[in-house]
Amino acid sequence: MPGPPIPIRPRRTPPPNLLDQLTRRVIGQAHAMAQIVPYVQMLRSGLAAEGRPVGVFLLLGPTGTGKTKTVEALADALHGSEKSVLKVDCGEFQMEHEVAKLIGAPPGYLGHRETQPLLTQQKLSAVTSEGSNLSLVLFDEIEKAAPSMSRLLLGVLDKAVLRLGDNTSVNFERSMIFLTSNLGAAAMRKELCPDFGFESLMESPAGASARGGLAKLASIGMGEVRRKFSPEFVNRIDAVITYQPLSAESLNEILDQQLALLEKHIRSRLEERAFSLKVSAGARGLLLKLGTSPEFGARELKRTILRKLTQPLAALVESGKVEPQSCVRVERGAGGQSLELIVEES
Numbered sequence: 017m018p019g020p021p022i023p024i025r026p027r028r029t030p031p032p033n034l035l036d037q038l039t040r041r042v043i044g045q046a047h048a049m050a051q052i053v054p055y056v057q058m059l060r061s062g063l064a065a066e067g068r069p070v071g072v073f074l075l076l077g078p079t080g081t082g083k084t085k086t087v088e089a090l091a092d093a094l095h096g097s098e099k100s101v102l103k104v105d106c107g108e109f110q111m112e113h114e115v116a117k118l119i120g121a122p123p124g125y126l127g128h129r130e131t132q133p134l135l136t137q138q139k140l141s142a143v144t145s146e147g148s149n150l151s152l153v154l155f156d157e158i159e160k161a162a163p164s165m166s167r168l169l170l171g172v173l174d175k176a177v178l179r180l181g182d183n184t185s186v187n188f189e190r191s192m193i194f195l196t197s198n199l200g201a202a203a204m205r206k207e208l209c210p211d212f213g214f215e216s217l218m219e220s221p222a223g224a225s226a227r228g229g230l231a232k233l234a235s236i237g238m239g240e241v242r243r244k245f246s247p248e249f250v251n252r253i254d255a256v257i258t259y260q261p262l263s264a265e266s267l268n269e270i271l272d273q274q275l276a277l278l279e280k281h282i283r284s285r286l287e288e289r290a291f292s293l294k295v296s297a298g299a300r301g302l303l304l305k306l307g308t309s310p311e312f313g314a315r316e317l318k319r320t321i322l323r324k325l326t327q328p329l330a331a332l333v334e335s336g337k338v339e340p341q342s343c344v345r346v347e348r349g350a351g352g353q354s355l356e357l358i359v360e361e362s
């Protein structure tokens with residue numbers, strides 16, 4: 017005899033996999049994403065510790081490898097916009113009096129009325145969303161800030177509290193704090209390719225040497241961090257994450273990502289006048305050559321695509337030479353330093 021029917025429990029749709037979302041956006045740094053995501057899960061599950069920020073991360077490694085991008089991608093995944101980040105550009109706080117602006121002047125002091133603190137509870141809630149009450153706070157390029165910045169941060173990192181000039185306080189218990197720095201980046205690069213140029217590093221199979229040496233890179237970074245910051249400060253960081261130089265494979269993938277974004281942009285802006293792109297291997301090679309370097313990683317790639325491809329395309333469209341629904345073939349030009357655009361009827 018058949019038993020009683022098994023009740024069907026309504027299944028909750030699982031949240032989209034955050035780790036997948038992040039690794040698709042930030043290329044070649046999966047180890048970094050894997051260290052960050054568990055802290056979001058701690059908060060979502062209700063298991064995050066009280067009386068401290070949800071997580072404190074120090075992101076190290078060469079310029080243009082995805083440190084800032086990580087925080088933007090997380091903001092997009094959680095809140096639907098890359099801009100939902102409370103960002104402090106530490107380069108703007110190189111002097112002690114500039115750091116004081118973050119918390120505002122005490123009442124009675126000269127300029128009290130004009131100096132609204134930059135870090136307030138309202139600003140923290142302004143970067144949350146209906147989907148998530150987690151605010152992401154980014155102190156970008158922390159090594160550039162005056163020493164008082166790390167003193168100010170101590171309380172935030174430890175107790176999740178920042179006392180403002182007017183003696184009110186800001187609570188960071190629902191915040192993730194990201195500090196980025198390129199401390200040690202130059203020494204890391206030397207470690208990776210002592211005698212060879214950029215090419216040899218980039219052509220190594222999928223950054224194999226980089227992966228093997230990641231622990232070594234991390235220890236170079238930590239060495240410089242310990243020289244620059246006090247032990248108390250370093251002890252309050254949950255994870256120091258070292259980003260690796262991007263392999264040729266990763267740079268190629270980033271180029272794909274940015275070309276796909278360009279095509280999407282063309283489709284959404286031009287609508288029925290839209291056209292498609294076919295970018296040759298030679299053209300891709302030129303964009304990578306001009307837009308990437310060991311010094312700046314992929315930082316210049318977007319600008320290179322804009323100058324070498326988007327702007328010439330705009331000129332072509334403006335002159336009426338691109339029929340709707342056609343395909344624009346992109347080749348490396350005869351001189352080798354620019355791109356040639358050829359309109360093909362479809």
Ligand SMILES: Nc1ncnc2c1ncn2[C@@H]1O[C@H](COP(=O)(O)OP(=O)(O)O)[C@@H](O)[C@H]1O
Pocket residue numbers: 041042043044045078079080081082083084085086196270313314315316318
């Ligand atoms: N790992 C990566 N994945 C995808 N894009 C990247 C990556 N690294 C760099 N980029 C590109 O370069 C730009 C600068 O990267 P960014 O994250 O600001 O570098 P940094 O490590 O110096 O903070 C990004 O906006 C993005 O276009």
Ligand SMILES: [Mg+2]
Pocket residue numbers: 083084085156157196
């Ligand atoms: Mg950055």
